[in-house]
Amino acid sequence: MSKLIGNAVFGQSGGPTSVINASAAGVFQEALKQENIVKVYGAAHGIRGILDEVLYDIGQEDSKELDLLKTTPSSALGSVRYKLANPDKDDTDYKRILEVFKKYNIRYFFYNGGNDSMDTCNKISKFMQKAGYECRVMGVPKTIDNDLWATDHCPGFGSAAKFIATTTMEIFLDARVYDTPMITVLEVMGRNAGWLTAATALAASKGYGPDLIYLPEVPFSMEKFLSDVEKVYKKNGKVIVAVSEGCKNEQGRYIPEMVKDNLAKDAFGHAQLGGAASVLAEAVKEKFGTKVRGIEFSLMQRCAAHIASLTDINEAYMAGQEAVRAACAGITDKMIAFERVSSNPYKCVTKLVNLSDVANTEKKLPAEWIINDGTFVSDDFVQYALPLIQGSPEYTLEDSLPRFAQLKKVLAKPE
Amino acid sequence: MSKLIGNAVFGQSGGPTSVINASAAGVFQEALKQENIVKVYGAAHGIRGILDEVLYDIGQEDSKELDLLKTTPSSALGSVRYKLANPDKDDTDYKRILEVFKKYNIRYFFYNGGNDSMDTCNKISKFMQKAGYECRVMGVPKTIDNDLWATDHCPGFGSAAKFIATTTMEIFLDARVYDTPMITVLEVMGRNAGWLTAATALAASKGYGPDLIYLPEVPFSMEKFLSDVEKVYKKNGKVIVAVSEGCKNEQGRYIPEMVKDNLAKDAFGHAQLGGAASVLAEAVKEKFGTKVRGIEFSLMQRCAAHIASLTDINEAYMAGQEAVRAACAGITDKMIAFERVSSNPYKCVTKLVNLSDVANTEKKLPAEWIINDGTFVSDDFVQYALPLIQGSPEYTLEDSLPRFAQLKKVLAKPE
Numbered sequence: 001m002s003k004l005i006g007n008a009v010f011g012q013s014g015g016p017t018s019v020i021n022a023s024a025a026g027v028f029q030e031a032l033k034q035e036n037i038v039k040v041y042g043a044a045h046g047i048r049g050i051l052d053e054v055l056y057d058i059g060q061e062d063s064k065e066l067d068l069l070k071t072t073p074s075s076a077l078g079s080v081r082y083k084l085a086n087p088d089k090d091d092t093d094y095k096r097i098l099e100v101f102k103k104y105n106i107r108y109f110f111y112n113g114g115n116d117s118m119d120t121c122n123k124i125s126k127f128m129q130k131a132g133y134e135c136r137v138m139g140v141p142k143t144i145d146n147d148l149w150a151t152d153h154c155p156g157f158g159s160a161a162k163f164i165a166t167t168t169m170e171i172f173l174d175a176r177v178y179d180t181p182m183i184t185v186l187e188v189m190g191r192n193a194g195w196l197t198a199a200t201a202l203a204a205s206k207g208y209g210p211d212l213i214y215l216p217e218v219p220f221s222m223e224k225f226l227s228d229v230e231k232v233y234k235k236n237g238k239v240i241v242a243v244s245e246g247c248k249n250e251q252g253r254y255i256p257e258m259v260k261d262n263l264a265k266d267a268f269g270h271a272q273l274g275g276a277a278s279v280l281a282e283a284v285k286e287k288f289g290t291k292v293r294g295i296e297f298s299l300m301q302r303c304a305a306h307i308a309s310l311t312d313i314n315e316a317y318m319a320g321q322e323a324v325r326a327a328c329a330g331i332t333d334k335m336i337a338f339e340r341v342s343s344n345p346y347k348c349v350t351k352l353v354n355l356s357d358v359a360n361t362e363k364k365l366p367a368e369w370i371i372n373d374g375t376f377v378s379d380d381f382v383q384y385a386l387p388l389i390q391g392s393p394e395y396t397l398e399d400s401l402p403r404f405a406q407l408k409k410v411l412a413k414p415e
Numbered sequence: 416m417s418k419l420i421g422n423a424v425f426g427q428s429g430g431p432t433s434v435i436n437a438s439a440a441g442v443f444q445e446a447l448k449q450e451n452i453v454k455v456y457g458a459a460h461g462i463r464g465i466l467d468e469v470l471y472d473i474g475q476e477d478s479k480e481l482d483l484l485k486t487t488p489s490s491a492l493g494s495v496r497y498k499l500a501n502p503d504k505d506d507t508d509y510k511r512i513l514e515v516f517k518k519y520n521i522r523y524f525f526y527n528g529g530n531d532s533m534d535t536c537n538k539i540s541k542f543m544q545k546a547g548y549e550c551r552v553m554g555v556p557k558t559i560d561n562d563l564w565a566t567d568h569c570p571g572f573g574s575a576a577k578f579i580a581t582t583t584m585e586i587f588l589d590a591r592v593y594d595t596p597m598i599t600v601l602e603v604m605g606r607n608a609g610w611l612t613a614a615t616a617l618a619a620s621k622g623y624g625p626d627l628i629y630l631p632e633v634p635f636s637m638e639k640f641l642s643d644v645e646k647v648y649k650k651n652g653k654v655i656v657a658v659s660e661g662c663k664n665e666q667g668r669y670i671p672e673m674v675k676d677n678l679a680k681d682a683f684g685h686a687q688l689g690g691a692a693s694v695l696a697e698a699v700k701e702k703f704g705t706k707v708r709g710i711e712f713s714l715m716q717r718c719a720a721h722i723a724s725l726t727d728i729n730e731a732y733m734a735g736q737e738a739v740r741a742a743c744a745g746i747t748d749k750m751i752a753f754e755r756v757s758s759n760p761y762k763c764v765t766k767l768v769n770l771s772d773v774a775n776t777e778k779k780l781p782a783e784w785i786i787n788d789g790t791f792v793s794d795d796f797v798q799y800a801l802p803l804i805q806g807s808p809e810y811t812l813e814d815s816l817p818r819f820a821q822l823k824k825v826l827a828k829p830e
Contacts, residue, residue, distance in 0.1 A: 078593070170714075296711065303589040
């Protein structure tokens with residue numbers, strides 16, 4: 001193994017999470033310690049910051065502020081959804097990245113994101129290798145959706161699941177205070193996988209959860225939905241439904257699109273409609289004539305750092321730290337993944353998986369965990385998810401409000 | 416002062432809050448200690464539980480569960496929106512209440528709610544007096560809306576304000592992660608008063624708040640709104656707006672109704688539209704063609720006990736406790752109110768106000784606190800609200816999820 005001495009850059013990509021900055025703290029604090037790494041840079045808005053040469057010199061930051069990153073939600077460096085072209089068709093961006101890497105002597109590239117970002121990492125690494133530029137590239141996983149292949153779970157999921165479970169429990173109580181019928185529809189994120197929506201089952205495991213759970217893994221039928229709701233409604237007059245924003249019918253159309261179709265037939269097609277929760281709440285109201293509430297957990301489920309899971313924070317930090325350690329040990333083209341080596345007591349260690357294997361794959365909820373004719377998840381899911389939401393961090397507060405990390409963001413200079 | 420010996424009943428009314436059960440704990444634990452009070456009952460669903468004779472014997476509950484009420488959101492006894500008739504026109508309900516009071520030897524009646532509930536208390540007390548039945552009646556204030564007259568603030572407001580401020584700070588970060596323009600509209604509860612919407616200014620005081628705040632106290636104009644947003648948008652491409660669900664135009668029409676009017680003219684009047692946030696998000700999207708997010712804090716703002724204010728919990732408890740002490744000391748027909756005897760350090764004591772003075776009144780945000788041409792609130796509000804959100808309670812958790820109070824709810828027997 002060659003000793004590679006140079007600078008490191010870290011970027012954040014895709015939708016933010018409550019703990020994405022904990023991975024940043026892990027990368028930064030570990031990289032600042034490593035002898036092979038001279039300077040540590042943070043790229044503004046992921047790959048865009050590299051293309052635009054907006055790199056922050058992390059060595060200039062106060063260590064106290066870097067610590068505060070652990071409890072500061074939402075990409076502190078800024079994120080990006082920019083997708084690099086296929087280098088075989090257009091290598092403009094890759095050439096530019098190589099140019100910037102040379103200019104700043106970047107020899108270590110750490111990228112934090114989901115499967116798209118791992119694809120980006122992989123393409124960049126392959127291009128550097130072809131160009132004969134030595135650079136170690138490591139992916140750090142991140143997604144509240146928990147849909148990355150080859151890892152037991154993803155940093156970000158545990159905290160989002162904890163917010164969803166806790167909030168569902170609270171809403172359960174709120175939705176039952178009156179002695180009148182009421183149907184509540186909760187909308188949860190997850191465009192293709194139902195992990196987050198399933199997290200409402202954690203609330204149910206404590207006795208304060210939804211009656212019905214609709215996942216993107218199961219084709220959605222409005223008729224069946226209304227009949228499922230009717231059964232619960234007739235029995236106890238109160239219904240709580242959790243629905244994934246990603247639910248689609250057999251034709252692959254999302255819930256709001258399904259209704260748009262119907263409206264179109266009625267010549268009201270351009271009426272602006274809400275998300276899945278408001279569409280289903282409306283459908284239920286029409287059928288049962290009862291009081292309904294459609295509630296979207298919206299951005300809160302991915303940024304509610306005030307109810308983050310300490311386990312999630314620690315593991316997100318560890319993922320960042322291990323990416324740096326592996327790269328300094330000579331490893332490249334891998335993503336840090338989690339392996340659950342023991343369930344009781346829960347123990348999780350990191351492992352390395354090929355970037356190329358993770359890129360553009362997707363992990364769905366196991367079919368055997370989906371029960372009750374596609375309207376609930378089994379205890380297997382609860383046992384899987386419960387360890388991931390454990391513990392609360394020590395928060396730094398100011399007037400009982402969060403004190404977020406404040407980075408100076410001093411611009412890096414070329415070598 | 417006569418010594419009145421008998422049983423006590425407590426009921427919860429109106430929309431729940433994160434700390435409404437802390438007042439219940441205060442009433443119960445104090446009443447169980449008082450010598451004059453023999454048995455302590457909790458009425459299911461407020462006044463309905465008295466009319467229907469569904470009273471729980473609180474003496475049968477575990478003291479540990481009564482303690483847990485302090486961190487359990489949403490009326491543990493059930494709430495009600497039932498409005499008693501004017502006794503001069505129809506005294507059926509009042510006669511029934513008197514009958515139940517006699518049957519259960521109720522001599523102390525504690526009622527927890529907003530201005531409507533204080534009106535209920537007042538009417539019941541007057542009826543009992545006319546009927547020659549000795550009974551002491553005390554109101555315990557409660558409303559996240561903070562709109563009760565004659566009290567510095569209301570139990571429930573501080574915790575809702577803390578959720579709103581914290582969540583706004585987190586959303587502020589989330590809404591800024593991309594380097595592309597984005598407009599976010601946050602919808603906050605408060606049908607007639609802007610106290611809760613103003614709480615987003617607490618987030619702004621820390622540097623992570625909205626640019627514009629729209630309150631029900633200021634007539635809403637869509638034209639002015641769009642022009643206000645445009646000014647901020649042109650300057651920095653990111654806009655966060657907080658809007659009260661209670662904003663109305665000069666004609667007294669709420670925001671969703673305003674749009675419905677326009678749609679009606681276009682013959683699309685029956686299209687189902689969302690709340691203020693989604694209507695404004697849509698309007699902004701149409702005008703600026705930018706990415707928008709409409710976010711409703713929905714039920715979460717009144718039930719997010721996991722981020723409750725300890726000050727609010729303690730004061731809610733104290734209000735319940737003091738109501739019992741006052742009644743046992745011979746006082747009747749009063750509501751417990753809060754007086755801020757010192758701002759720095761913050762010190763709050765209870766005082767007594769006439770039920771008849773509180774009934775059906777409303778306290779709005781002071782006009783002099785509304786600044787920037789009706790689009791923000793002054794530091795006076797921040798100084799007023801900040802002490803009310805301070806501190807976090809010790810939570811009892813199970814698997815890192817809330818352990819709510821579990822009451823046995825043993826039915827009371829007539830004397």
